Amino acid sequence: MSRVPQSHLDAAAVNRPLRGRVAIAGAATYGCGEAPGMDDMTLLVRAAHAAVADAGLTMQDIDGLATCSVNASMWTMPVIEHLGINPTYVDGTMIGGSSFIAHLLPAMRALEAGQCKAVLVCYGSAQRSATFGRKEGVAARRFLDPQPYEHPYEPVLPVAAYALAAARHMHEFGTTREQLAEVAVAARAWAQKNPEAFMRDPLTIEDVLSARPIASPLGVRDCCLVTDGGGAIVLTRAERARDLPRPPVYVLGNATAIWNRQISCMPDLTTTAAAQSGAQAFAMAGLKAADMDMAQVYDAFTINTILFLEDLGFCAKGEGGAFVAAGGIAPGGRLAVNTNGGGLSCVHPGMYGIFALIEAVRQLRGETGARQLSKHRTAVVHGNGGTLSSQSTAVLGTAETL
Amino acid sequence: MHLSAQTHYQAELDAGRFCLQHCPQCQNHVFTPRELCPHCGASPLRWVRASGLGTVYSATTIARKADAGGNYNVALIDLDEGVRMMSRVEGVAPEAVHIGQRVQAHVAHKDGRGLVLFQPAVQGGAE
Ligand SMILES: [Zn+2]
Numbered sequence: 379m380s381r382v383p384q385s386h387l388d389a390a391a392v393n394r395p396l397r398g399r400v401a402i403a404g405a406a407t408y409g410c411g412e413a414p415g416m417d418d419m420t421l422l423v424r425a426a427h428a429a430v431a432d433a434g435l436t437m438q439d440i441d442g443l444a445t446c447s448v449n450a451s452m453w454t455m456p457v458i459e460h461l462g463i464n465p466t467y468v469d470g471t472m473i474g475g476s477s478f479i480a481h482l483l484p485a486m487r488a489l490e491a492g493q494c495k496a497v498l499v500c501y502g503s504a505q506r507s508a509t510f511g512r513k514e515g516v517a518a519r520r521f522l523d524p525q526p527y528e529h530p531y532e533p534v535l536p537v538a539a540y541a542l543a544a545a546r547h548m549h550e551f552g553t554t555r556e557q558l559a560e561v562a563v564a565a566r567a568w569a570q571k572n573p574e575a576f577m578r579d580p581l582t583i584e585d586v587l588s589a590r591p592i593a594s595p596l597g598v599r600d601c602c603l604v605t606d607g608g609g610a611i612v613l614t615r616a617e618r619a620r621d622l623p624r625p626p627v628y629v630l631g632n633a634t635a636i637w638n639r640q641i642s643c644m645p646d647l648t649t650t651a652a653a654q655s656g657a658q659a660f661a662m663a664g665l666k667a668a669d670m671d672m673a674q675v676y677d678a679f680t681i682n683t684i685l686f687l688e689d690l691g692f693c694a695k696g697e698g699g700a701f702v703a704a705g706g707i708a709p710g711g712r713l714a715v716n717t718n719g720g721g722l723s724c725v726h727p728g729m730y731g732i733f734a735l736i737e738a739v740r741q742l743r744g745e746t747g748a749r750q751l752s753k754h755r756t757a758v759v760h761g762n763g764g765t766l767s768s769q770s771t772a773v774l775g776t777a778e779t780l
Numbered sequence: 781m782h783l784s785a786q787t788h789y790q791a792e793l794d795a796g797r798f799c800l801q802h803c804p805q806c807q808n809h810v811f812t813p814r815e816l817c818p819h820c821g822a823s824p825l826r827w828v829r830a831s832g833l834g835t836v837y838s839a840t841t842i843a844r845k846a847d848a849g850g851n852y853n854v855a856l857i858d859l860d861e862g863v864r865m866m867s868r869v870e871g872v873a874p875e876a877v878h879i880g881q882r883v884q885a886h887v888a889h890k891d892g893r894g895l896v897l898f899q900p901a902v903q904g905g906a907e
Contacts, residue, residue, distance in 0.1 A: 541840035642866040
């Protein structure tokens with residue numbers, strides 16, 4: 379039953395020529411946390427404007443666009459309208475929260491081919507503040523994106539899907555609720571070093587274990603935030619990035635893998651498609667997990683971090699619980715993970731992927747203040763979408779990694 | 781008229797029958813219902829009655845307020861035919877549903893539409 383599909387793509391051979399050819403030249407967030415009065419587009423446009431300025435460019439320099447929305451299926455069009463741009467490259471691929479990481483490789487090909495010169499990857503969501511239409515939105519998505527083999531059983535998605543994965547991981551490997559709680563506590567400890575993080579109160583293992591149950595074994599503190607926020611990055615060819623004001627952050631590898639949509643169709647709930655996207659991204663980069671100075675991974679729920687650390691190769695399958703235990707991924711631990719506080723404590727406006735990318739950029743540039751890592755040359759950024767459905771991994775590095 | 785696989789599946793359920801697809805080419809059972817065999821690409825798939833016997837692959841207790849009906853189970857069930865489906869195991873406290881438990885399907889109706897629910901198997905092998 380747990381027939382895990384294997385890709386035949388030799389990423390090292392096919393994608394390696396793009397390694398380091400494109401860099402992130404600008405990055406910005408806007409309105410993270412609560413942004414009353416804002417809407418999705420306003421947050422996106424303000425983040426985009428700030429990212430383009432950070433790159434030392436103007437909006438008229440942007441001739442490539444990659445964006446998508448939780449709600450609007452034709453989102454690229456109003457975004458183009460609002461930004462006042464005329465792109466020759468457009469990517470509106472929507473595969474959930476991993477989208478913005480998955481936007482990297484096609485944008486790199488377009489930049490390398492000369493189809494465009496500067497690609498803006500951007501997102502905004504007022505998910506927390508916008509009460510209008512939330513219930514209608516859920517009802518509409520059930521109609522437009524039906525899951526007829528799950529919805530009749532009222533699984534309360536997405537949390538029930540992640541709960542099923544967590545329960546299976548605990549069953550197979552002896553992972554404990556305390557180990558899951560370690561992930562939330564570590565995220566909070568990082569968040570306490572980040573002025574932009576939304577939740578910064580102290581959090582203990584006991585707090586997580588005694589929090590309101592949602593879907594066993596997950597309680598409310600095992601679940602990501604619901605916040606507002608916008609985020610954007612600007613990609614250019616590496617040669618051009620070196621002439622721009624900010625230190626270039628090079629894209630060394632990127633790959634995306636999708637094995638299923640519904641959790642009931644996932645071949646094995648303890649191994650995600652990150653095993654494939656991670657292997658291919660590392661192959662393209664010519665690096666491995668042990669070479670990474672940090673990991674920024676999509677922590678929609680505490681189990682995600684454990685699954686992705688395993689699937690990306692930081693530890694063997696089943697050893698993720700032990701890896702995160704005793705402050706393993708907290709400040710001062712064996713690996714710096716989600717140094718902004720992650721989706722669990724920093725920001726999570728519907729989709730988190732762009733914020734993981736931005737935190738890696740800030741760390742690699744050495745501009746993160748109290749949470750700055752002493753070693754910051756390489757980062758793996760991992761995005762997840764749907765219910766452990768889409769996975770995209772990026773490997774980023776500073777000039778010395780080229 | 782050619783019914784979509786989903787329509788056919790639901791029509792059988794509405795009539796009280798739990799059916800799966802079977803691939804005549806590679807002999808695998810297929811669920812969720814679809815047009816092509818996901819293992820070998822063959823079409824058409826043929827409909828067969830499910831045995832209804834399965835094993836809990838994973839389970840969660842969804843917290844719900846008592847006045848809304850209280851907690852309930854959601855589970856993934858590995859059917860003996862070699863396919864997996866989401867469902868609920870009822871007839872036992874939601875917290876008592878556990879991985880590896882043997883379960884038996886029955887067709888229930890909600891708002892006139894059939895759905896597959898499970899209960900602990902009375903017989904059908906050891907856990
Ligand atoms: Zn077949």
